[in-house]
Amino acid sequence: MKKIIYFASALALFSCKDAIKTEAKNDFLIAENIKFDEPTINSNLTITAKADLLGYWVGEFIDDSDYDVNEDEEINEDFYGIDYEYRKKITFSIDKIKGDEITGHSVVSGNIQKFKGKLSETPYEFSINVKEPGNEKSDGQFALTIKKQDTLLNGKWEAFKKDQIKVNKRKLSLKKRIFEYDPNAKIEDRYVDFHKSTIKKVEYDSEDSVGNPIKESYDDEQFYTTTDTIYHINPSTEILKKELVENLSKGDVFVLRNLIFARHGFAFRDQTLRSFFDYHSWYMPVYSDVTKDLTYIEKKNIALLLRYEQNAKEYYDHFGR
Structure with missing residues (x-):
């Protein structure tokens, strides 16, 4: 009996690990695992001293460049009609301060990039000027300031290779947040x-030019989405039953599975997922891999959700833009 129980446990563990790996492979969600020093975080959200700057600063990373959209250029928009490239969420992590030297990393679009530079102080404010390595076309430099006794870190980012990317300047307004x-x-x-x-072709009753009844139709475009069912399911605190999951739509299964990762601060590369969670007030993109942080319940649910996701029924609904 012990051998059978051991085998079943090992099989379940393998299935969970395999499901998590498959999730990353299929959806391209795991960014390159760049190692960085976890910031030493204090709880001061109002900045009065250098040490208060340490930690995660989160906010919008907004286009501030002068490019013009060509008429033939396809605009990739999110649910709210905003170009994915125009608005992103950034986590600007100040990891270490030693004298006037400052090091850290940023998390944008699922990519983690280190930076280093100088920190200067006046009686009234702190100024941060840091540069990314420069080995990627999207690398650049940050120039940020915060007044003492304030909570907002404001400034700009500018790309090194301005002619190689569409959005080569961005503005930032960041607030310090404690990730939990x-x-x-x-x-x-x-x-x-x-x-x-x-x-879907929709038919309706109409009349011709002389008043005779006729049937007419129009094409109704419906989009891939979730249902209201997901608001009543928590994949982090309850072990889901297959009878429940097999009746969910594919959108429900997909979002519930990725909700687990979002709660752990996973930085999504998939632009639709990233945009969806960016609008959630609690979401902080922090890590490129959260596998070690998943709970037993979450691992079991990921394996179950992934198993049914491939064959779940797709649900479409009408949304105006």
């Missing part, structure tokens, strides 16, 4: 993928 895993963080909106849709 919350297994009860809630989904705050519907997930909609405007890149996946289906056309």
Whole structure:
């Protein structure tokens, strides 16, 4: 009996690990695992001393360049009609301060990049000027300031290779946040993928030019989305039953699985997922790999959700833009 129980446990463990790896491989969600020093974080959110700067600063990374969109250029928009390239969420992590030297890393679009530079201080404010390595076309430099007794870190980022990327300047307004895993963080909106849709022909009664009754039709485009069911399911605190999961839509299964990763601060590379969670007030992109942080319940649920995701029924709904 002991051998059978051991075999079953080992099989379950293998299935969970395999599911997590498959999740990363299929959705391209695991960024390159760049090693960095975890910041020594104090709880002071109002900045009065250098040490208060240490930690995660989170906010919007917004286009501040002068490029013009060509008429033939395809704009990749999120659910709210905003170009994915225009607005992103950034985590600017100040990891170490030694004298006037400052090191850290940024997390944007699922990519983690180190930076280093100088920190200067006046009686009234702190100024940060740091540079990324420069080996990627998206690397650049940050120039940020914060007034003493304030909570906002403001400034700009500018690319080194301005002619190689569409958005080569961005502005930032960041607030210091303490990352905490919350297994009860809630989904705050519907997930909609405007890149996946289906056309349904809708017929209606009408009349011709002389008043005779006729049938006419129009094409109704409906988009891949979730249902309201996901608001009542928590994949981090309850072991899901297959009877429940097998009746969920593919969108529900997909979002519930990735909700687990979002709660752990996973930095999504997939732009639709990233944009969806960026609008959640609690979401902080911090890590490129959170596998070691997943709980036993979450690992079991990821394996179950992934098993049913491939064959779940796709659900489409109508959304105006």
